[in-house]
Amino acid sequence: MINCILAGVGGQGTVLASKIIAEAAMTKGWQVRTAETIGMAQRGGCVVSHVRIGDKINSPLLPLKSADIIVGFEPAEAVRCLAYLRENGIVVVNQKGIKPVTASLSDSDYDGRQMLTYLRNQIKNLVVVNGESICAACGSSRVLNMALLGAAVSTGALGISYTELEKAVRKLLPAKLIDLNILALTLGSRINKKENGK
Amino acid sequence: MKPELLMGNQAIAMGAIRAGVGIVTGYPGTPSTEILETIAARNPGNIYVEWSVNEKSALEVAAGAAYAGKRSMVTMKQVGLNVASDPCMSLAYIGVKGGMVIVVADDPGPISSQTEQDTRHFAAYAKLPVFDPSSPEEAYLMIGDAFAYSEKYQTPVLFRPTTRVCHGSSSICLDNNIAAVAAEGFKKDAKWVIFPRLSYQNHLKVEARHPILAEDFSSYRFNKLTGRGKKGIVTGGISYAYTIENMEQLSGEVKLLKIATPYPFPEKLALEFLQGLDEVLVVEELDPVIEKELLCLCGKYRLDIIINGKLSGHIQKAGENTVESVGRALHDFLGLSAADAAQPFSAPELPVRPPVLCAGCPHRASFYAVKNAMKGQKAVFSGDIGCYTLGNASPLDMVDTCLCMGAGITIAQGLQRAEAGVKQVAFVGDSTFFHSGITGVINGVYNEADMVLIVLDNSTTAMTGHQPHPGTGRTMMGNLSGKISISKVLTALGVQYVASCNPFDLELSRETVKKAAAHKGLAAVIFEAPCIAIMKPHPAYQVDADKCTGCKICIKELGCPAMILTDDKAYIEPSLCNGCSICAQVCPFDAIGGADK
Numbered sequence A: 001m002i003n004c005i006l007a008g009v010g011g012q013g014t015v016l017a018s019k020i021i022a023e024a025a026m027t028k029g030w031q032v033r034t035a036e037t038i039g040m041a042q043r044g045g046c047v048v049s050h051v052r053i054g055d056k057i058n059s060p061l062l063p064l065k066s067a068d069i070i071v072g073f074e075p076a077e078a079v080r081c082l083a084y085l086r087e088n089g090i091v092v093v094n095q096k097g098i099k100p101v102t103a104s105l106s107d108s109d110y111d112g113r114q115m116l117t118y119l120r121n122q123i124k125n126l127v128v129v130n131g132e133s134i135c136a137a138c139g140s141s142r143v144l145n146m147a148l149l150g151a152a153v154s155t156g157a158l159g160i161s162y163t164e165l166e167k168a169v170r171k172l173l174p175a176k177l178i179d180l181n182i183l184a185l186t187l188g189s190r191i192n193k194k195e196n197g198k
Numbered sequence B: 001m002k003p004e005l006l007m008g009n010q011a012i013a014m015g016a017i018r019a020g021v022g023i024v025t026g027y028p029g030t031p032s033t034e035i036l037e038t039i040a041a042r043n044p045g046n047i048y049v050e051w052s053v054n055e056k057s058a059l060e061v062a063a064g065a066a067y068a069g070k071r072s073m074v075t076m077k078q079v080g081l082n083v084a085s086d087p088c089m090s091l092a093y094i095g096v097k098g099g100m101v102i103v104v105a106d107d108p109g110p111i112s113s114q115t116e117q118d119t120r121h122f123a124a125y126a127k128l129p130v131f132d133p134s135s136p137e138e139a140y141l142m143i144g145d146a147f148a149y150s151e152k153y154q155t156p157v158l159f160r161p162t163t164r165v166c167h168g169s170s171s172i173c174l175d176n177n178i179a180a181v182a183a184e185g186f187k188k189d190a191k192w193v194i195f196p197r198l199s200y201q202n203h204l205k206v207e208a209r210h211p212i213l214a215e216d217f218s219s220y221r222f223n224k225l226t227g228r229g230k231k232g233i234v235t236g237g238i239s240y241a242y243t244i245e246n247m248e249q250l251s252g253e254v255k256l257l258k259i260a261t262p263y264p265f266p267e268k269l270a271l272e273f274l275q276g277l278d279e280v281l282v283v284e285e286l287d288p289v290i291e292k293e294l295l296c297l298c299g300k301y302r303l304d305i306i307i308n309g310k311l312s313g314h315i316q317k318a319g320e321n322t323v324e325s326v327g328r329a330l331h332d333f334l335g336l337s338a339a340d341a342a343q344p345f346s347a348p349e350l351p352v353r354p355p356v357l358c359a360g361c362p363h364r365a366s367f368y369a370v371k372n373a374m375k376g377q378k379a380v381f382s383g384d385i386g387c388y389t390l391g392n393a394s395p396l397d398m399v400d401t402c403l404c405m406g407a408g409i410t411i412a413q414g415l416q417r418a419e420a421g422v423k424q425v426a427f428v429g430d431s432t433f434f435h436s437g438i439t440g441v442i443n444g445v446y447n448e449a450d451m452v453l454i455v456l457d458n459s460t461t462a463m464t465g466h467q468p469h470p471g472t473g474r475t476m477m478g479n480l481s482g483k484i485s486i487s488k489v490l491t492a493l494g495v496q497y498v499a500s501c502n503p504f505d506l507e508l509s510r511e512t513v514k515k516a517a518a519h520k521g522l523a524a525v526i527f528e529a530p531c532i533a534i535m536k537p538h539p540a541y542q543v544d545a546d547k548c549t550g551c552k553i554c555i556k557e558l559g560c561p562a563m564i565l566t567d568d569k570a571y572i573e574p575s576l577c578n579g580c581s582i583c584a585q586v587c588p589f590d591a592i593g594g595a596d597k
């Protein structure tokens, strides 16, 4: 069984990312269960997707301490979900923080860096992704989810290969967006190898 | 057959299509919305689908179709059933000919709702059978059963999934055979006309049917009794999944009863379960419905069995269950030592992240204009249900009351009667206006209320994911119908002052609201600008760092999520900005400009 959490801020594309993982896993003949946050939180609140792969899964929500991998689209959102991470689980996290409006109003200096430092100290298997630069390289701010998926798949923790994931992307996305998204996926998968292959 | 990843709501829709449903109606509401959307998207071609103006209309349209022998389905969220309760209660007496399923999604938590009401209670109140699926795959099959039972007993039935079933997905193998349903058409008969005498007779019939249905449900395929021992667990819905998830790790003998039809309660099966037990734990969400049924049975049959659950404090009384909360209750109940609690991470303080209006949302501009127009006057701002409820947050702080769909307009009237000298302003969205705002306006005009009505018309039902409504002229059958003009409706209702304006013109908006506020009687301003999600965004705005003095006025006045302060200057995140221009209008130093600047 493989358990995965995707955590981010409403609007970042977590739901599509979880669908792509599920699609890839199903193509391999595996059973999948997912749970999404849909509703008010999608307007810039905290959103979490639970993805569970394997036979005999009952609950759509992960139990605590069971995630093989957490994909954080935003550093604080990754930290918020750490209670789900199993021992020696992997965290893939986007480097850039998103400052909540409440923080801007209260003059808080939150920018995600404190959270990254914390993650670096706590998590052995951490992959930090510079999603911003991948998005810039692709010329679209809407491919962060692909960059993170690419990084996540190349950790091996999803039990899915890059090729399998790419196939799922091709299947689920509209034709005109495929090249752009595959580029982000590829760049994401390389970052992981480069920076964490030490 | 290759499995497909289906969300619970999609599974319900596909199951209904498979069952030969002919007419589907509903009003959007989280967590139920995707059911009707999926029917429309996967329509084999012969299903009539509509977003109705509200849940009451939706239920009545579905009922009419069922009178004529069609299989019909109506979808809504739990609070929507309150709106539809009038036809629902009467229909329970009248009954149907074609199968009719009323799908009502409950929202434990609540995650996106005003209440944690329990539709299983409503079922008992209306005396209607109710089905409670525990997973998307079960929902897929169960919805077909619901139609069959509905036809067998000639009664509408309730189908009550909860959020985690609605918005959970599983891989499901679809069966592409669609049941053929022949609708015979409407046959005139006195039985379709409710009169006190008929109601009395039908009430007797409903009561007589009750034990028969209960007996029938005792052998229903998704009510399941397994295991053995002196201790028993009863559960249903998504809590069943949490229970099983935990049981696989637990040792010891235990009996397990899963209830898929909480009403009428499958008494015979429950008695079989209770046989030989000392103690029972009931794991359910929302209200202690199953727990009370068991307590009744113990009383009725003088069984000396301890029933634990919500009433006894063993299961939390509010909020949703989780794998962990159920795990803890099971450990306690079975006398096992609890698994070591997850060690809390000593994380630095996490930023709170409440939902906010999108960058570029027209509601932000509207709220800001009204706020400025009313500056210096004592005013109360009554809000309503929709994205614009988010206008309550700082810095806008423009929602002083919010109760239920359409209530803002009439709450404002009550406030006005109770307190003189305070200007009453009510906000209502376009979809909410059609849903239940219009009667409130009539009430205000008729009773000479003195208030300002602000209609936030963004050409969509935004919060639930952008459904069309009567003002958009688009229907779920893909047709263009005549758009219903809110302004003409207001004028026709006798509102003396009706003005429309584009909220992104801040100055004009402010002046228009001022004029409306000066008007005696009910005055209305319609702010017209589409939700950013249904339009092409304008190019992002930028801050000229040389001109920006770091005064933060733009940030503190508007609270746009695209704006932050970096290095003591305002900064606009280009990937978030939708180029709405209001920050540029607010900046006193002319430091913010559009792409062409």
Ligand code: SF4
Binding pocket: B359, B360, B361, B540, B541, B558, B560, B561, B562, B563, B572, B576, B577, B578, B579, B580, B581, B582, B583, B584
């Ligand atoms: S123009 Fe200004 S207020 Fe409008 S979305 Fe962009 S940053 Fe926000």
Ligand code: SF4
Binding pocket: A043, B356, B357, B358, B360, B361, B362, B363, B387, B458, B462, B463, B531, B532, B533
């Ligand atoms: S979805 Fe549309 S209406 Fe809702 S907050 Fe965003 S822009 Fe505003």
